[in-house]
Every structure is written in structure tokens, then in C-alpha cells.
Amino acid sequence: MTRIKERRLLALLGIGGVLVLAAIFVVLFPLLANSYTFLLKRGVELVTSMDWSPMMNQFGGLQFILGSLWVTFWSTLLATPLAVSLAVFASDLSPRRLRGLFGGLVDLIAAIPSVVYGYWGLMIFGPLLASTVYPLLQSAFSGVPLLSTLFSTNAITPQCFMTAVLVLALMITPYASAIIRNAYEMTPKDMIEAVYALGGSKWDAIKMTLSYIKSSILAGVIIAAGRALGETMAVTMLIGNSVGPFKPCLLCRGATITSIVVNEFQEAMMNPSHSEALTALIVILIAMGSVLLYLGRKISKNFVEAEIHA
Amino acid sequence: MSSDIILKIEKLKVKISGKEILKGIDLEVPRGSIFAIMGPSGSGKSTLLRAINRLWDLYPDVEVEGKILLEGRDVYQMDPHELRKMVGMVFQRPNPFPHMSIFDNVAIGPKMHKMVKSKEELERLVEWSLKRAYLWDEVKDDLKRKAGRLSGGQQQRLCIARAIALKPKVLLMDEPTSALDVVSTKRIEENIVELKKEFTVLIVTHNPQQAARISDYVAFIYDGKVVEVGPTSEIFTRPKHELTEKYVLGKV
Amino acid sequence: MRKVHPGILAIYLLSFLALGLLLWVLGAILVNGLPVVLHYGVQLFTANIPPPVFFFGPPPEVGLAPAIVGTLMIVFIALLISFPIGFLAGVLISEFYYTRLAKAAEHVASLLVEVPTIAAGIAIYWLIVVPTQGFSAIAGSVALSLIMIPYIALYTAEAYRKVPKLIKEGGLALGIPYSKVLFKILRGLVAPGVITGVLIALAKAAGEAAPLLFTAGWSNKVSLDPFQPSASLSVLIYKFGFSSQELWLKLSWAASFILVFMIILPLIIISKLVVRKHEF
CATH class of the missing domain: 1.10.3720.10 (MetI-like)
Structure with a gap:
């Protein structure tokens, strides 16, 4: 009799717990239910072919998978130094009284909606780059092996992988930065004092701290990569939306899983195979994200902590 | 010992995460006394207190065995909320509800247990409790102040007031001065001696001098067992056990 | 003059770059959005979304x-x-x-x-x-x-x-x-x-x-x-x-x-x- 009241409390809270568990099924179940027959029948085509023509009943989606990975790779690569810099700046280098403000500004980067970044990229950032930086890049690397393919294209456009990558890099930076900043601020002070006691400079202290929190940096970078992988609106608005075969090129137009879904799902509602193919691509996207999170857990011992913190 | 025993503990064993902390405790606490439980840290003193008001109920990895009788009733057969109303507790560190006013901190218990019928009665009870805790004079002009803004010593006296507002039979005190400075400690010790008039006080302390200063009876606990128990004057002047002697002389 | 380590300099530059981009985005929204909001005023918050000008000519009311x-x-x-x-x-x-x-x-x-x-x-x-x-x-x-x-x-x-x-x-x-x-x-x-x-x-x-x-x-x-x-x-x-x-x-x-x-x-x-x- 004594524990009855508490059992009632646990039952009430349990409803919330069960519904949270249900939430993940609400996401996964409809996606799997509406794609597994397609995946069984045409899954191989979807992940190996690059012929995408729903009208012709061709559903080769490898270029979208590669496009997602390509965009994720480059934006994460560019976001990493930004995130580390912002973390060091906001927790160590900026004037003490302004630290809260700078930290808040970094968080603000994450608060602006994806679709707003997309619109800014579409109207302002992309056109500006296409008329200034991109032609310079193209001519600068035209003779260089390997790099020339990255920047070779028939026609420079404001909407291309590069524009999507650059905007995405900015968008995912705060996620990595928040985790790195948290670890940075938790570094034992006496370790830093030891660096100074040995005659080290500020830079030595920063280097020491960064090497001490390597694992957290990695966790932050992986989480940021996960965000890049699933990022949708900005990418769709900036990537150029070409369904042609994937080329490892930055100034080319392209597509990702998320962009093809946003672009085609409306019309796909009329064509079951088409909508199932797009749903299957979403399932593949979630699988890719899960692999990333799994690797994160394997590689970084601080990962789970960082996940919750992010 | 007096024949009027308010609290009786029989063969009490407590396991935390499978580790036996209390290994069979037998104690009898006489009504209207100050009963001190002393022993080095880690000996299981606090564990014992938390078994009496069943705070361990909330922790799934704690197992309690044995019997605790309050006024002859087995506390583990009682409603825990009724039990905790009859057994007040003051903790090691002051733990008022920091976001509530001084008044509300004291009033919340009586209100939740529906002990008062009118606002006036509640106000009288709060005043009574704060006076018993020697806090009234310092706070009477500003009862709306947040408890979190009081000093550490004041916070602890507020916690005493909060506990006695429920008019408990027994007051458990878990090293109530360990987080306080000397002056605050002295005030609280004087307070405890005063409280004896109305309550039975069971106080845990790791400081034998404190036990000697304020208690009528003392039990010396070591490694989860009662080494020696008896009237304070006897234990401190003629300890029977070598370990007790070492402890009261500060050698353990 | 005190020498600043190039690494620290890089941190400053990258940080200002990121924060500069943020301010650019916010500024662009402000500069391009606020005038529209001010121009249409209350109407923007009460009127329906206009049909395409292309088909129907300039709409009488413009709202969001x-x-x-x-x-x-x-x-x-x-x-x-x-x-x-x-x-x-x-x-x-x-x-x-x-x-x-x-x-x-x-x-x-x-x-x-x-x-x-x-x-x-x-x-x-x-x-x-x-x-x-x-x-x-x-x-x-x-x-x-x-x-x-x-x-x-x-x-x-x-x-x-x-x-x-x-x-x-x-x-x-x-x-x-x-x-x-x-x-x-x-x-x-x-x-x-x-x-x-x-x-x-x-x-x-x-x-x-x-x-x-x-x-x-x-x-x-x-x-x-x-x-x-x-x-x-x-x-x-x-x-x-x-x-x-x-x-x-x-x-x-x-x-x-x-x-x-x-x-x-x-x-x-x-x-x-x-x-x-x-x-x-």
C-alpha cells in the first residue's frame, strides 16, 4: 500500500516515456512501410545506377547519395576550422566581458532557419560568388591536376555544389562549436597554468587545450556532419538541382537526397513508384546518418555526452 | 535507561548497491532526550537516519532489513508520508527551497498536511516554529524574502523551523552543523538543547565534542555496528570499549 | 610591438569571418525585409496572399x-x-x-x-x-x-x-x-x-x-x-x-x-x- 502513490506517479511519467519511444516509430514505421517493397525489388538499382527518370520508370539514385556525401564532406571540412576558432575565440580570446555575447552570437547562427539561409544564398551570396570568386577559382586551378576537375564546369552558376557547401559550412559550425566550447571551458585550469609555468605562450596553451579535448572536437565534427547530411531547405535552394550523373566537382550543379525529395515529392504523389523511391532514399539517408552516429560513438569516448549536449 | 522508549531499532541492516553499510544495529531512544550517534565518516551514521524516515525508499539499489518501531509501530508498515510527518529531518547541508519565501518554506509542510484551518493559525504556527529555531527576530520583518538569500546558518535554522512546524515526535539531525562556521554552530547547538523540551532529537555527528556538549545519550557506531551505547556522561568518562576510548580522545 | 602568433591571428580571422557572415545574413534580412514590412504596414499582417501579378494585374491588397x-x-x-x-x-x-x-x-x-x-x-x-x-x-x-x-x-x-x-x-x-x-x-x-x-x-x-x-x-x-x-x-x-x-x-x-x-x-x-x- 505504501508505494501506491509513487506507482501512480511513475505510471503518469511512463506515458510520456512511452510516447517518446513511440515518436521514433512514428518517424520510422511509415517510411519503412512505404519503401520496403521498393527497396526489395529495386533497391540495387537505386543505390548503383545514376539513371533517374521517373517518367521512364528509371530510379537510379546513386548520384543523390554521392551528392549528399560530397556536400557533407566539404561542408564539414570547412566548418571544422571555423568551429574550433569560434570555440577558442568565444571562450578564451575574446574580451572577458563580451564572452557571453559572442557565445550567444554563435548560437544565433544555429537559430536562423535553413530556408532563410537558402534564400540569402539564392539572392545575394550565390550571385556574388558566381560573378567574382568562382571564375577566379576556375582559372586559378585550370592547369592543376586533380584540383582542376573540382573547379571545371561549362557554365558558372550561382547555384552549385560550392554555394551549398559554403552556406552549409556556416550553418553547421555552431553545432560543432558548442560541443568544442563546452569541452574547452571544462579543461582543468592547472594544466594550462603548467604550460605557462614552463614558459609557454598563449598559443602553446591553446594548442595544449585543443590536443587535450581532441576527442570532443571529433565528436563535435561528427555531429556537425550529421546535421549537414540531413540539411534540407538551404541545400535544395542552392545546389542547382541537376539529376544528372554525379561528378566530383564543386562548381557543378548537383542534387542530394534531401534536395531531390523536396523537389520531386509533390509530383511523385501521383506516381507510387516515384514516391516510394523518394521514401526509400530518405530511409537510406537515415541509415547513413545512423552509421555516422555509430562511428562517432566508436571513435569518440565523449560522443554520447556531446550528443546530449548538442 | 528510561522505560519510555519512543524509537526502537532492531537488527537493522542496510545494503547500498549490494554493499552492507549497516550490519545489524540495535538501539533504543528514550523520549524527550537528545540522542547522539557518533562515529567516523563512512561508519554508516547517516545511513541509519535515512532508514528511520524511509528516505531510502526512493533509491532502488538500497535494501533495508530489520525493524524500526516508532511509538511501537513498525515504520515500514506505515504510510511513508504519515511517517515523515511524525519524524522531522534536518540535513547535513542547509536545503531550504531556495526559490520560496521564508514564510512559505515553513508553511509548506503544515499546508500540505492540512494541519491548519485558517490563515491566522498558519501564521501563528510559522511564528512559533521560527521562534523555536531562533530565527524569528532576524527575519520577522521580511518573511517574503527568498530563502536562498539567507546566510548558511540562517538557512539551517530555517530548515529546523520547517521540520518542527509539523510538530514531529522525533527530530532527526544529520550532522546539522558540518557545513557551518563556529558561531552558527554554537547557536544551533543551543537551539537543539532547547528543542529537547518538546521533541526527541536524534542527532548524528562526527565530532565527539559536539556529542559530549549537547547529548544525554550517545551511541558510538563503527563500521556499521554499534560499538557502545549509554548515557553520555558514562561513555565519555568511563568508556568500556577500547575503540570508544580512542574515538572520544580523537585517536580514530 | 608585441608579436601575435599566426595561429592566434588565424583564430581571430576565422571567428570574425563566421560572425561577419552571420551579421551579413541578418543584415540582408533587415535591409531587404524591413522596408517591405514598413511599406505595406498593417495590411501585411491582415490581408491574404496576393495572386500572381502576371495573371491578374497588381493586387489591391498585399498581405502575409x-x-x-x-x-x-x-x-x-x-x-x-x-x-x-x-x-x-x-x-x-x-x-x-x-x-x-x-x-x-x-x-x-x-x-x-x-x-x-x-x-x-x-x-x-x-x-x-x-x-x-x-x-x-x-x-x-x-x-x-x-x-x-x-x-x-x-x-x-x-x-x-x-x-x-x-x-x-x-x-x-x-x-x-x-x-x-x-x-x-x-x-x-x-x-x-x-x-x-x-x-x-x-x-x-x-x-x-x-x-x-x-x-x-x-x-x-x-x-x-x-x-x-x-x-x-x-x-x-x-x-x-x-x-x-x-x-x-x-x-x-x-x-x-x-x-x-x-x-x-x-x-x-x-x-x-x-x-x-x-x-x-
């Missing part, structure tokens, strides 16, 4: 009301769905952390944060839009609630976890039932943390377009019926952003301004103030 009302309504209903779930789960995660359900719920909540929001949209399309044979605001709300639940749950758990055990025990030792300790006595202590979680979840949800595209649909007219399709600011920015109509492009900027400066930023600023006030 359907999108503004739609965003507010969809997000509000999403809050009604996600708050009870997230709050209860959060308390469970904090107070009964040792139960298997709490551990699983915490795990799933941190997993849900990582799920791409477009996935929630497509899932709800299949789950609700297809069976009900139509877009509806409430379908959009369900999709957004999937995004809000984990934030509310994790922030609530954090708020309860931050309350020292000793204070919870102080309440229990007075013989007050656990549920009353959690929901009544600690209310004032956990409220700032829980409210912060709610505000952050609202700010996230208000800006999401991907979950709404194929669930809430679109409507040119103000509709307060949650079972009818509804426009939203975020979807409008996307839809009109690709248009060749000068007016629609302007409306996209105005919607960006309203979304960022009148909805999301105030939510974020209030959430920061709530936390600050809480520290005593």
Missing part, C-alpha cells in the same frame, strides 16, 4: 496573414502535442533515471534530435496526409511536434537534474508525496529550465519548412481550421523565393524578416533572459 497565422497555429498545436509528452518524459528521465524506460526515452530523445526534419515530414505525409486524403495544418503540427518533443524532454530532464537531491529530499522528509515535490514545490526552481526548452523548441519549429511542405500544404487565404491546409512563413519563403515575380520575392524577404526578427529572435532572447533571472 495566411502564412503568419498558419505558422502561429501550426506551431501552437505542435506545442500542445509535444509539451505534455516531452515534459512527462523529461521528468521520467531525470527522476527515474534507473528505469529501463527512462534510459530508452533519453536515448531516443537524443536520437530524434538527429533525425533529418524532412524525414519527419515524409513520415507524416504517409501516416496522416495519405489516409485523410489531404493536407492539413494538424498534419504539419504532428510533424513539428516530432521535432519539438526531444528538445522539451531533454531540457526538462536537465532542469530537474540540476535541482540538488538534498532539496528534493527536504520536501520528502516533510512527508510530502514525491509527485507534489516534483510538480508543486520544485515548480519555481525548474520553471526557467523547462520554459527555456519550450522556447528553444518553438524557435526551432517556427523556422522549419521541410516538415511542412508535404503535410500542411498551402493556402492563399487565412484559415483557422486545423483540418484544412495552411500556409506558413517558412514554406512561403521557399515557394516565393524561386519566383520571377518581383512582388513575391519581396514577400519572401518580408516573411524572412517577420520569421527571424519578430518570432525567432524574441523567443531566443526571452529564453536567455529567463535563464539569467533564474540564477540567484
Whole structure:
């Protein structure tokens, strides 16, 4: 009799717990239910072919998978130094009284909606780059092996992988930065004092701290990569939306899983195979994200902590 | 010992995460006394207190065995909320509800247990409790102040007031001065001696001098067992056990 | 002159680059959006979305009301769905952390944060839009609630976890039932943390377009019926952003301004103030 009241409390809270568990099924179940027959029948085509023509009943989606990975790779690569810099700046280098403000500004980067970044990229950032930086890049690397393919294209456009990558890099930076900043601020002070006691400079202290929190940096970078992988609106608005075969090129137009879904799902509602193919691509996207999170857990011992913190 | 025993503990064993902390405790606490439980840290003193008001109920990895009788009733057969109303507790560190006013901190218990019928009665009870805790004079002009803004010593006296507002039979005190400075400690010790008039006080302390200063009876606990128990004057002047002697002389 | 290490210099440069880009984005929204808002004034908040100029000539009234009302309504209903779930789960995660359900719920909540929001949209399309044979605001709300639940749950758990055990025990030792300790006595202590979680979840949800595209649909007219399709600011920015109509492009900027400066930023600023006030 004594524990009855508490059992009632646990039952009430349990409803919330069960519904949270249900939430993940609400996401996964409809996606799997509406794609597994397609995946069984045409899954191989979807992940190996690059012929995408729903009208012709061709559903080769490898270029979208590669496009997602390509965009994720480059934006994460560019976001990493930004995130580390912002973390060091906001927790160590900026004037003490302004630290809260700078930290808040970094968080603000994450608060602006994806679709707003997309619109800014579409109207302002992309056109500006296409008329200034991109032609310079193209001519600068035209003779260089390997790099020339990255920047070779028939026609420079404001909407291309590069524009999507650059905007995405900015968008995912705060996620990595928040985790790195948290670890940075938790570094034992006496370790830093030891660096100074040995005659080290500020830079030595920063280097020491960064090497001490390597694992957290990695966790932050992986989480940021996960965000890049699933990022949708900005990418769709900036990537150029070409369904042609994937080329490892930055100034080319392209597509990702998320962009093809946003672009085609409306019309796909009329064509079951088409909508199932797009749903299957979403399932593949979630699988890719899960692999990333799994690797994160394997590689970084601080990962789970960082996940919750992010 | 007096024949009027308010609290009786029989063969009490407590396991935390499978580790036996209390290994069979037998104690009898006489009504209207100050009963001190002393022993080095880690000996299981606090564990014992938390078994009496069943705070361990909330922790799934704690197992309690044995019997605790309050006024002859087995506390583990009682409603825990009724039990905790009859057994007040003051903790090691002051733990008022920091976001509530001084008044509300004291009033919340009586209100939740529906002990008062009118606002006036509640106000009288709060005043009574704060006076018993020697806090009234310092706070009477500003009862709306947040408890979190009081000093550490004041916070602890507020916690005493909060506990006695429920008019408990027994007051458990878990090293109530360990987080306080000397002056605050002295005030609280004087307070405890005063409280004896109305309550039975069971106080845990790791400081034998404190036990000697304020208690009528003392039990010396070591490694989860009662080494020696008896009237304070006897234990401190003629300890029977070598370990007790070492402890009261500060050698353990 | 003191020599600054090139590494430190690089940190400064990269930081200012990132913050500069942020200010550029905010500035662009302000410069392009505010004039539109000021030009149309109150009308923008009350009138329906104009049809394309191309077909019908200049519209008599230009407004964003359907999108503004739609965003507010969809997000509000999403809050009604996600708050009870997230709050209860959060308390469970904090107070009964040792139960298997709490551990699983915490795990799933941190997993849900990582799920791409477009996935929630497509899932709800299949789950609700297809069976009900139509877009509806409430379908959009369900999709957004999937995004809000984990934030509310994790922030609530954090708020309860931050309350020292000793204070919870102080309440229990007075013989007050656990549920009353959690929901009544600690209310004032956990409220700032829980409210912060709610505000952050609202700010996230208000800006999401991907979950709404194929669930809430679109409507040119103000509709307060949650079972009818509804426009939203975020979807409008996307839809009109690709248009060749000068007016629609302007409306996209105005919607960006309203979304960022009148909805999301105030939510974020209030959430920061709530936390600050809480520290005593």
C-alpha cells in the first residue's frame, strides 16, 4: 500500500516515456512501410545506377547519395576550422566581458532557419560568388591536376555544389562549436597554468587545450556532419538541382537526397513508384546518418555526452 | 535507561548497491532526550537516519532489513508520508527551497498536511516554529524574502523551523552543523538543547565534542555496528570499549 | 610591438569571418525585409496572399496573414502535442533515471534530435496526409511536434537534474508525496529550465519548412481550421523565393524578416533572459 502513490506517479511519467519511444516509430514505421517493397525489388538499382527518370520508370539514385556525401564532406571540412576558432575565440580570446555575447552570437547562427539561409544564398551570396570568386577559382586551378576537375564546369552558376557547401559550412559550425566550447571551458585550469609555468605562450596553451579535448572536437565534427547530411531547405535552394550523373566537382550543379525529395515529392504523389523511391532514399539517408552516429560513438569516448549536449 | 522508549531499532541492516553499510544495529531512544550517534565518516551514521524516515525508499539499489518501531509501530508498515510527518529531518547541508519565501518554506509542510484551518493559525504556527529555531527576530520583518538569500546558518535554522512546524515526535539531525562556521554552530547547538523540551532529537555527528556538549545519550557506531551505547556522561568518562576510548580522545 | 602568433591571428580571422557572415545574413534580412514590412504596414499582417501579378494585374491588397497565422497555429498545436509528452518524459528521465524506460526515452530523445526534419515530414505525409486524403495544418503540427518533443524532454530532464537531491529530499522528509515535490514545490526552481526548452523548441519549429511542405500544404487565404491546409512563413519563403515575380520575392524577404526578427529572435532572447533571472 505504501508505494501506491509513487506507482501512480511513475505510471503518469511512463506515458510520456512511452510516447517518446513511440515518436521514433512514428518517424520510422511509415517510411519503412512505404519503401520496403521498393527497396526489395529495386533497391540495387537505386543505390548503383545514376539513371533517374521517373517518367521512364528509371530510379537510379546513386548520384543523390554521392551528392549528399560530397556536400557533407566539404561542408564539414570547412566548418571544422571555423568551429574550433569560434570555440577558442568565444571562450578564451575574446574580451572577458563580451564572452557571453559572442557565445550567444554563435548560437544565433544555429537559430536562423535553413530556408532563410537558402534564400540569402539564392539572392545575394550565390550571385556574388558566381560573378567574382568562382571564375577566379576556375582559372586559378585550370592547369592543376586533380584540383582542376573540382573547379571545371561549362557554365558558372550561382547555384552549385560550392554555394551549398559554403552556406552549409556556416550553418553547421555552431553545432560543432558548442560541443568544442563546452569541452574547452571544462579543461582543468592547472594544466594550462603548467604550460605557462614552463614558459609557454598563449598559443602553446591553446594548442595544449585543443590536443587535450581532441576527442570532443571529433565528436563535435561528427555531429556537425550529421546535421549537414540531413540539411534540407538551404541545400535544395542552392545546389542547382541537376539529376544528372554525379561528378566530383564543386562548381557543378548537383542534387542530394534531401534536395531531390523536396523537389520531386509533390509530383511523385501521383506516381507510387516515384514516391516510394523518394521514401526509400530518405530511409537510406537515415541509415547513413545512423552509421555516422555509430562511428562517432566508436571513435569518440565523449560522443554520447556531446550528443546530449548538442 | 528510561522505560519510555519512543524509537526502537532492531537488527537493522542496510545494503547500498549490494554493499552492507549497516550490519545489524540495535538501539533504543528514550523520549524527550537528545540522542547522539557518533562515529567516523563512512561508519554508516547517516545511513541509519535515512532508514528511520524511509528516505531510502526512493533509491532502488538500497535494501533495508530489520525493524524500526516508532511509538511501537513498525515504520515500514506505515504510510511513508504519515511517517515523515511524525519524524522531522534536518540535513547535513542547509536545503531550504531556495526559490520560496521564508514564510512559505515553513508553511509548506503544515499546508500540505492540512494541519491548519485558517490563515491566522498558519501564521501563528510559522511564528512559533521560527521562534523555536531562533530565527524569528532576524527575519520577522521580511518573511517574503527568498530563502536562498539567507546566510548558511540562517538557512539551517530555517530548515529546523520547517521540520518542527509539523510538530514531529522525533527530530532527526544529520550532522546539522558540518557545513557551518563556529558561531552558527554554537547557536544551533543551543537551539537543539532547547528543542529537547518538546521533541526527541536524534542527532548524528562526527565530532565527539559536539556529542559530549549537547547529548544525554550517545551511541558510538563503527563500521556499521554499534560499538557502545549509554548515557553520555558514562561513555565519555568511563568508556568500556577500547575503540570508544580512542574515538572520544580523537585517536580514530 | 608585441608579436601575435599566426595561429592566434588565424583564430581571430576565422571567428570574425563566421560572425561577419552571420551579421551579413541578418543584415540582408533587415535591409531587404524591413522596408517591405514598413511599406505595406498593417495590411501585411491582415490581408491574404496576393495572386500572381502576371495573371491578374497588381493586387489591391498585399498581405502575409495566411502564412503568419498558419505558422502561429501550426506551431501552437505542435506545442500542445509535444509539451505534455516531452515534459512527462523529461521528468521520467531525470527522476527515474534507473528505469529501463527512462534510459530508452533519453536515448531516443537524443536520437530524434538527429533525425533529418524532412524525414519527419515524409513520415507524416504517409501516416496522416495519405489516409485523410489531404493536407492539413494538424498534419504539419504532428510533424513539428516530432521535432519539438526531444528538445522539451531533454531540457526538462536537465532542469530537474540540476535541482540538488538534498532539496528534493527536504520536501520528502516533510512527508510530502514525491509527485507534489516534483510538480508543486520544485515548480519555481525548474520553471526557467523547462520554459527555456519550450522556447528553444518553438524557435526551432517556427523556422522549419521541410516538415511542412508535404503535410500542411498551402493556402492563399487565412484559415483557422486545423483540418484544412495552411500556409506558413517558412514554406512561403521557399515557394516565393524561386519566383520571377518581383512582388513575391519581396514577400519572401518580408516573411524572412517577420520569421527571424519578430518570432525567432524574441523567443531566443526571452529564453536567455529567463535563464539569467533564474540564477540567484
